[in-house]
Amino acid sequence: MLQFPDSYFEDEVRDGFYVPSMIKRAWATAMDVLCEVDRICCKYNIKYYAEWGTLLGAVRHAGFIPWDDDLDIGMMRTDYRKFCEVAPKEFNESFQIFTFNTQKDFHHFLARVVCKNRICFEDEHLRRFHGFPYIAGLDIFVHDNVSNDAMLQEKCEKTAEYVITVADAIGDGRLNKAQETEALRRINNMLHVNCTSIEDKEQERIQLYNVAESVFASFEHEKCMEMTQMMPHSLYGRHLRIPKKFYEKLVRIPFENTTIPVPAGFDAMLKRRYGDYMKLVRNAGGHDYPFYESQKRQLEALMDFKLPEYTYDEKKVVREADPEELSGYRRYLKDYLDNIERQIEEIGHIQDTEVIKEKLVDVQQEVIDMGNLIEKIKGEGTESVRCLEHFCDVIYTMYQGNNADIKAEYDNVRRILEKDIIEKKEVLILVSKASEWKYIENVWKKYKEEQDTEVDVAILPYFYKEYDGSIKKEVNELGNFTTDIGAIDLAQYDIALHHPDIIYIQNPFDNENKAIGIEKKYYSDRLKCCTNKLVYIQSFTLEEFNSSNEREYKNMGCFCTVPGVVNSDEVYVQSENMRNMYIKKLTEFAGKETENIWKDKIYVKPDWMKNEGYNVVKGNGKIKILFYTSISGLMQNSEIAAGKIKNVLDVFKQYSDKIEVIWCVQSLVDTVMEDINRNLSEQINTIRDKYRIEEIGHICSDRDKDILNSCDAYYGDISSVVQEYRNADKPVMIMNYEV
Known part of the structure; x- marks a missing residue:
């Protein structure tokens, strides 16, 4: 059993392609199957090797091709037969092997090894296979020898084509009795076999498939210089040929968090198949993406309801009214000052000394309350607190019967508090990961340079999830940030009391992510209630694409139609093209009538905001x-x-x-x-x-x-x-x- 760190299952951008957490879980499950296959192959000295996209991914990416989601290996025919024989007896847990001999309606000339033969939401299965409930595994492609005699090889391929054509025609009910009898007679005479008519036509198909595989394996001698994958890559005029010398030696190379055997001649072979194989080509591949989407649809059809997912809430997307200019503790301070000013004015019209003293006591208490509030927010020793302490001394002097210009002292207090606190703009930048800081660093720098703005960077803790969504491990990356940022633990910052003018966020998921989550009190809809403007900044960079790039566009749902994007007042993305993609995706998600909402809130990052380079110090001018x-x-x-x-x-x-x-x-x-x-x-x-x-x-x-x-x-x-x-x-x- 392979071990995966919690971070492995996070969404990730690889080579400009967004890989969602659910794909990572599918990858991990497939690699668990690979681990089991590898164990059996090592035990029985069975040779296997990475094939097709898995080989390309191993060489080029040291793992899966980011925009692919399947795992392929290959075996020579003798190894394949041996594996199919021993695997069912060797498999641990729920692993199973599918071939056309063992699985109904499996009409492929390959084997598929899976973690389980059905969708499974049982706790034990989800715990074992990374919270992935769908059928996942790997395909084993079979390689057969190619005769050095071109005429013999052509005869072999034509014969195999005929047998498969007859098999499918019988299985699909396209031959009448006489046609079936004649076809079987011809095959029996041609190949010296004894195929018979079977009442179950699907079994008759399988009978003929086995004959076709025997034809594939006609050339077993060592003199063959080439090999091929007969079906479908060599039949019907395709004639795939692979020099056997490429596979004479296998070497193990890194693949995700394990290793996989590859032919030592992978370079020449990949060049023959793909040309410049190091060039990144994001094509659609040969199957639906992601592969488990069809299983999900089948499950929903069977249950007659959709699986839980995030849905649009029009009540949260747009603010109902413009927020007040001042809120939070700055509003409290202004109210205190206004009330004190009224009381001072009243004191000026009172003749009774005892009544004046009572008023002074009230004023002093409000000044003390203001000082306590400021100390709670700003700490001790600030100029604002010192001037309030002096104001208290003046009030006490008046209480003792001495003369003092309380109005002048009050005016000075108000001037200092308005300058240092009330009229200053407050900005809160919420970050969770040190690796994402570069995407918001210039925002912090901009506000640090503004005299009338106070900016705080608070680290938002996150947690890794168990398969059922419960908390597995809490993470606080405060220690990973450099000290010059002055980042604080979010627990030290009372968001509601501060009520910043702007809150910037980088985590748009709230709880709508399979791998990580945050405390509910920091969800985007709640943050929005604690600020005048909530701003989300895209914290990754993608290769540009459009809606015709099906896989990229499909994965947008994992980072675009999520709460932080929907609920924010402003959203900043990498380019004009990406802005258009966000608008299109969000409109499809929420309805045509919402298009103008997204047009108003999605922005392209201005140049000053972009600072997505890598933190490598040059400093030498070279x-x-x-x-x-x-x-x-x-x-x-x-x-x-x-x-x-x-x-x-x-x-x-x-x-x-x-x-x-x-x-x-x-x-x-x-x-x-x-x-x-x-x-x-x-x-x-x-x-x-x-x-x-x-x-x-x-x-x-x-x-x-x-x-x-x-x-x-x-x-x-x-x-x-x-x-x-x-x-x-x-x-x-x-x-x-x-x-």
């Missing part, structure tokens, strides 16, 4: 260049790669007074290069050791995302980072090993 070395570049140019890299670094060294080099060596180089090419691996390590000793620049991993994106320009091999630099309008130059 241009910072990212030099990227990938496993792909090294494998393609294995004979000359080390010499080229050494020459490049020597050139960089000559210009070290003008440039600072960050050399990123893809983590796969350290993971697999020694197994693939020991000599090249040793050469790269020697060059790196010299680089460190000579202190030409710095070395980082491809997982150090902040450092990767902090440089001014890119040079080196093709990688997923290239697109991010191009998006940021930073110079990009791809290294030519031949020059």
Whole structure:
């Protein structure tokens, strides 16, 4: 059983794509299935390897492709047969294997291993599988040998096509009795088998599918140089061919929080399939997204009601009336001052000494109350409190029968309190995560520079949820913020008493997130009642998209149609295009009649607000260049790669007074290069050791995302980072090993 940190299940932006918490739970469940498959394969010496998008994800992302949600592995036919035989007896817990032999209406020439064969909301299952109730797992694709004799291979494929066509026609009821009899006779004569007519036509289909698989596996001898996935990638004119030499050796590489075997020849194979496979292509893939959406719809149809979800509340979206200019403790102070002024005016018209003393006692008590209120908010020793203490002394002097200009003293108190407190704008910035501070830092800086504004940064604690939504672990990141921010624990700040003019938030979810939650008293609708303006600032940056990008647009529901966005008075997003996407999504969510509401409240971040760069200190005036070395570049140019890299670094060294080099060596180089090419691996390590000793620049991993994106320009091999630099309008130059 794999272990996942609580943070793994949070929503995350990967390569500009928003990955919701529920997808993370699906990923984790699929990886649990992979862990079980791996255990069985290790026990029985069965070889398997990452296949299709999983292979691409492992190499390019060290995990799932962010916009994909399935897991694929491959096996050769002999290993596949062995696995299908031993797995049912070996599976722990509720794991099951589906093939066309074991699962009704499963018409695929592959195996699917799942955590459970049904949607399950039982506590034990949800606790074990990360709160994911739907059927999830992985597909096992089968590879068969391809004959070196092209004519024999073509005959094999045509025969398999015919058998499958007959099988489906019989299973679907498209053949009459005579046609069925003739087709079976022909297959029996052609393949020397004994297929019979079966009353249950679905069983007859399965009988013929097994014959087709036998045809797939016609060539078992070791002399075959190529292999293929017969159905559907080699039949019907597709003729997929994969050199077996790519798979002669397997190496394990990182995949999310585990490892997965991949063919040592992955670079050449991925190039053959995808061309420039390091280029990010966000296509729709081969199935509905997310895959569990159809299961959810089936469940709702069966239960005849929709599963709970956040819905639009028109009473919360727009303020019913403009808020008062002053509220909270500043309003209390103004009321105190107004009342004291009236009493002082009354004192001026009273002749009776005892009555004057009674009034002075009342005034003094109100002054003391004001001081206590200010100390509660501002602490002791402020100028406002000192002037109130002096005012009390003046009142006492008058009480003793001495003359004093109480009106002049009052005017001075009022001037100081209005200047220092009442007329100052108060701004509260609520943040939970230190990693998101960069998205709101410039807001804080702006208000810090304004003389008439007081800005506070308060850390909003959050908690990780159990599968049932209950609190699993509370988190307070106050200690993760730098001291210059002056952040405080939100428990020290009475929001209702302060009633800030503006509250900025970064967490838009309230409780509408599968992974994290906050205390109910800090939900956006409640915060809105404690301020004149509630503002949400988008705390992530996405690759730009439009509504035709189905997966990106689908996932908008996880961060757009949520309470913090709906309830805020203003919402700031990354671009005009994203503003249009928010408006479109929110209008679909809340109804056409609400479109103008969203147009009025959704804004593009102004330039002064944007500060989404990475916190890497430059300070030396040099241009910072990212030099990227990938496993792909090294494998393609294995004979000359080390010499080229050494020459490049020597050139960089000559210009070290003008440039600072960050050399990123893809983590796969350290993971697999020694197994693939020991000599090249040793050469790269020697060059790196010299680089460190000579202190030409710095070395980082491809997982150090902040450092990767902090440089001014890119040079080196093709990688997923290239697109991010191009998006940021930073110079990009791809290294030519031949020059």
